[in-house]
Amino acid sequence: MYLCDPKRMETKIKTFSQFGATGNGGITRHALLDADIAARREFVKCMETIGAKIEYDDMGNIYATLAGSNPEAKRIVMGSHTDSVPNGGNYDGVLGVMAAMEVLETVVAENIPHEHPLTAIIWTNEEGTCFKPTLGSSATISYEYLPKDLQAIYQHDDIMKAESLFHPSLTFEQALKDSGFYGKRENRLTRDNAKYMFEMHIEQGPILETAGNNIGVVNCVFGMRSLRVSFEGQTVHAGTFPMNHRKDALYAAAQAICYLHEEIDKLGYKDLVYTTGEITCKPCVHNCVPNFADFSIEVRYSDGEVLEHVEKIVHALADKKWAGCKCKVVDCWRRETVYWDEKLVACVEEAAKELDTKYQFIHSGAGHDAQIISYLLPTTMIFVPSKGGLSHCEEEWTSVEDCTLGASVMLNAILKADKK
Amino acid sequence: MYLCDPKRMETKIKTFSQFGATGNGGITRHALLDADIAARREFVKCMETIGAKIEYDDMGNIYATLAGSNPEAKRIVMGSHTDSVPNGGNYDGVLGVMAAMEVLETVVAENIPHEHPLTAIIWTNEEGTCFKPTLGSSATISYEYLPKDLQAIYQHDDIMKAESLFHPSLTFEQALKDSGFYGKRENRLTRDNAKYMFEMHIEQGPILETAGNNIGVVNCVFGMRSLRVSFEGQTVHAGTFPMNHRKDALYAAAQAICYLHEEIDKLGYKDLVYTTGEITCKPCVHNCVPNFADFSIEVRYSDGEVLEHVEKIVHALADKKWAGCKCKVVDCWRRETVYWDEKLVACVEEAAKELDTKYQFIHSGAGHDAQIISYLLPTTMIFVPSKGGLSHCEEEWTSVEDCTLGASVMLNAILKADKK
Numbered sequence: 001m002y003l004c005d006p007k008r009m010e011t012k013i014k015t016f017s018q019f020g021a022t023g024n025g026g027i028t029r030h031a032l033l034d035a036d037i038a039a040r041r042e043f044v045k046c047m048e049t050i051g052a053k054i055e056y057d058d059m060g061n062i063y064a065t066l067a068g069s070n071p072e073a074k075r076i077v078m079g080s081h082t083d084s085v086p087n088g089g090n091y092d093g094v095l096g097v098m099a100a101m102e103v104l105e106t107v108v109a110e111n112i113p114h115e116h117p118l119t120a121i122i123w124t125n126e127e128g129t130c131f132k133p134t135l136g137s138s139a140t141i142s143y144e145y146l147p148k149d150l151q152a153i154y155q156h157d158d159i160m161k162a163e164s165l166f167h168p169s170l171t172f173e174q175a176l177k178d179s180g181f182y183g184k185r186e187n188r189l190t191r192d193n194a195k196y197m198f199e200m201h202i203e204q205g206p207i208l209e210t211a212g213n214n215i216g217v218v219n220c221v222f223g224m225r226s227l228r229v230s231f232e233g234q235t236v237h238a239g240t241f242p243m244n245h246r247k248d249a250l251y252a253a254a255q256a257i258c259y260l261h262e263e264i265d266k267l268g269y270k271d272l273v274y275t276t277g278e279i280t281c282k283p284c285v286h287n288c289v290p291n292f293a294d295f296s297i298e299v300r301y302s303d304g305e306v307l308e309h310v311e312k313i314v315h316a317l318a319d320k321k322w323a324g325c326k327c328k329v330v331d332c333w334r335r336e337t338v339y340w341d342e343k344l345v346a347c348v349e350e351a352a353k354e355l356d357t358k359y360q361f362i363h364s365g366a367g368h369d370a371q372i373i374s375y376l377l378p379t380t381m382i383f384v385p386s387k388g389g390l391s392h393c394e395e396e397w398t399s400v401e402d403c404t405l406g407a408s409v410m411l412n413a414i415l416k417a418d419k420k
Numbered sequence: 421m422y423l424c425d426p427k428r429m430e431t432k433i434k435t436f437s438q439f440g441a442t443g444n445g446g447i448t449r450h451a452l453l454d455a456d457i458a459a460r461r462e463f464v465k466c467m468e469t470i471g472a473k474i475e476y477d478d479m480g481n482i483y484a485t486l487a488g489s490n491p492e493a494k495r496i497v498m499g500s501h502t503d504s505v506p507n508g509g510n511y512d513g514v515l516g517v518m519a520a521m522e523v524l525e526t527v528v529a530e531n532i533p534h535e536h537p538l539t540a541i542i543w544t545n546e547e548g549t550c551f552k553p554t555l556g557s558s559a560t561i562s563y564e565y566l567p568k569d570l571q572a573i574y575q576h577d578d579i580m581k582a583e584s585l586f587h588p589s590l591t592f593e594q595a596l597k598d599s600g601f602y603g604k605r606e607n608r609l610t611r612d613n614a615k616y617m618f619e620m621h622i623e624q625g626p627i628l629e630t631a632g633n634n635i636g637v638v639n640c641v642f643g644m645r646s647l648r649v650s651f652e653g654q655t656v657h658a659g660t661f662p663m664n665h666r667k668d669a670l671y672a673a674a675q676a677i678c679y680l681h682e683e684i685d686k687l688g689y690k691d692l693v694y695t696t697g698e699i700t701c702k703p704c705v706h707n708c709v710p711n712f713a714d715f716s717i718e719v720r721y722s723d724g725e726v727l728e729h730v731e732k733i734v735h736a737l738a739d740k741k742w743a744g745c746k747c748k749v750v751d752c753w754r755r756e757t758v759y760w761d762e763k764l765v766a767c768v769e770e771a772a773k774e775l776d777t778k779y780q781f782i783h784s785g786a787g788h789d790a791q792i793i794s795y796l797l798p799t800t801m802i803f804v805p806s807k808g809g810l811s812h813c814e815e816e817w818t819s820v821e822d823c824t825l826g827a828s829v830m831l832n833a834i835l836k837a838d839k840k
Binding site for chain 2: 298392
């Protein structure tokens with residue numbers, strides 16, 4: 001068994017937390033903009049220091065590779081992303097990159113023998129908060145193996161032409177070229193040059209912490225349905241129009257949100273999660289009855305039949321009027337549950353056992369680059385606990401010990417996979 | 421009895437509907453910006469044509485006056501506003517201005533004797549949609565007679581310095597000076613130079629139409645309470661955080677909106693109206709549980725005790741948690757019910773009767789310049805029907821016949837008041 005180094009890990013956490021620091025303990029690090037470029041340069045500098053070979057592909061994905069003992073062997077890769085949501089934390093994504101760096105640094109420091117080349121990767125623009133869509137770079141290199149509905153979302157031209165939310169005329173392509181990380185297409189990860197992929201990540205939920213476990217052996221990423229529910233009413237003056245003749249679109253939306261909670265909760269699936277996170281309202285002034293409101297709803301679970309049941313409940317909203325308003329339901333996005341490669345999951349579990357960690361099997365409710373890469377290569381993930389289950393916020397936190405333990409599990413799991 | 425002229429009224433409606441026309445049947449005419457300046461110039465041109473004397477005061481209010489037979493008598497004034505809400509209709513406000521023009525035009529055309537000078541007025545910036553606050557110009561000239569809570573809202577410096585919502589560095593004062601309608605303070609309407617005020621307006625509700633009446637003899641403007649209800653939750657990842665530990669601020673707001681509807685409806689006051697018209701949500705993205713949501717609620721009714729009862733229901737929201745979120749309720753604005761001057765209401769009723777109109781007594785749920793001027797002068801209002809009760813939207817419509825009838829009622833009511 002090999003152990004990664006908590007001191008090195010702590011230094012990395014401190015260093016990367018500076019890139020895009022908000023001053024409130026978190027970071028804002030949009031893909032390919034200044035703070036992200038600084039994080040990428042730090043990665044390249046550290047990996048060059050230990051003698052890794054650096055390559056960029058045409059999506060700006062960065063590969064840092066240590067050669068293995070067998071010159072014919074394909075690479076075993078690890079990685080995650082350095083970009084964040086606005087006012088996000090210091091762990092979502094970047095911890096997976098730091099863990100991959102730590103694995104390679106430990107391999108060099110301890111002179112650990114391995115047959116396959118080992119590669120640490122930064123995937124470009126996982127969050128998709130500045131340039132849509134999310135997961136666009138891992139999807140581009142996996143494109144020909146993706147299911148049709150995912151291919152429809154990841155049209156290469158659209159990805160390259162996507163404009164920044166914050167600098168309207170700046171495209172993803174231009175930002176990529178400006179960043180200095182625009183590399184060659186032949187450097188892409190492929191089935192010919194890579195064998196397995198591992199991604200370590202924070203859980204982003206409270207399950208490990210609540211159970212008192214330090215390691216999550218992830219077995220799947222939940223499938224998801226994303227829908228949009230809208231209501232069309234009539235704008236009238238708030239002071240002059242009698243209550244019983246109103247068509248109040250915001251009241252309709254409020255009723256529907258409450259109704260969905262009741263109906264979906266009745267199903268009684270403990271791990272099912274659903275969220276109405278976004279709402280719009282027009283004209284949205286205090287003295288007009290709203291004529292339009294819509295909200296997002298997304299639902300995530302392992303069993304596709306349950307997801308379809310929930311979809312039906314949402315679609316049935318359109319069968320009646322709500323507060324006098326017509327209701328429309330639109331399907332926005334769906335993805336099916338992805339199960340990780342069984343032999344890689346077994347490598348992770350064995351490593352967690354041998355390191356004497358408190359571990360458990362766990363699903364991922366969030367999407368990750370690994371879930372896209374799983375169409376290209378056998379893939380798996382390792383989770384470490386999130387304090388209070390908080391993520392996508394500045395309070396996001398994981399102890400140095402757990403971060404290091406996660407990296408150690410990944411290192412030992414990779415060494416097992418190296419022999420398969 | 422004298423009758424106004426439907427042909428002249430129709431021409432005015434067509435002419436004013438061009439200023440700020442959206443192309444969809446309505447107008448966007450922000451106070452003191454281009455379209456409003458065009459409407460004001462049209463008013464001045466028409467009133468000069470009939471020999472009225474034109475004056476502007478230092479709030480840009482425009483006065484067009486026909487002298488009366490008694491050189492000592494104070495003016496009897498009529499008026500409303502030419503500005504509109506964004507994508508508003510062709511009647512809210514401007515109909516009161518057109519009716520005042522029509523009254524003066526009829527007086528001249530028919531050579532109607534009158535003792536008091538008669539004045540048609542445009543009040544500047546009634547809507548307050550571009551420069552806050554609403555009713556700021558009528559409030560400025562009535563300031564010393566306003567109740568303290570209204571005085572607090574209408575600080576002259578704040579009104580002048582208010583910045584445009586659409587041109588950030590443009591202040592109300594600058595727009596006023598640029599408009600060419602910045603006049604002298606000594607031109608303001610005062611108790612020394614004016615006796616009574618009349619305002620004709622569309623009902624902005626469906627009561628007259630539903631009852632089959634053409635004239636509303638308005639007896640009061642409803643009092644109002646405006647509050648803001650906010651919820652503080654916790655942003656967590658939509659895919660990873662179990663349902664039973666969430667603090668979902670948007671779900672909390674939805675529950676509270678539904679609860680308020682239930683509780684206020686239980687009170688059973690037929691004419692009471694309340695509206696939750698505005699909502700905000702943070703971070704407002706589909707894959708985050710919202711950590712903040714707030715909404716406006718305003719309630720209007722004649723009886724102040726009932727308004728206080730509703731206020732208590734709203735405030736009581738803060739006594740418990742909603743969907744795990746803390747709730748805060750803030751009072752934003754209040755105004756008490758204003759009853760019109762009884763002898764002027766009687767003049768309007770007599771005129772409506774003598775003209776053989778179908779009329780009824782009615783309250784105003786909306787605020788109007790008249791309600792502010794009522795602190796300065798004896799004041800009353802006349803309503804004409806709104807098709808479908810629609811207002812603050814492009815569908816706003818009143819027949820030429822009803823518009824003309826309303827002007828005729830105002831003319832004859834003024835001639836009665838002229839003798840008192």
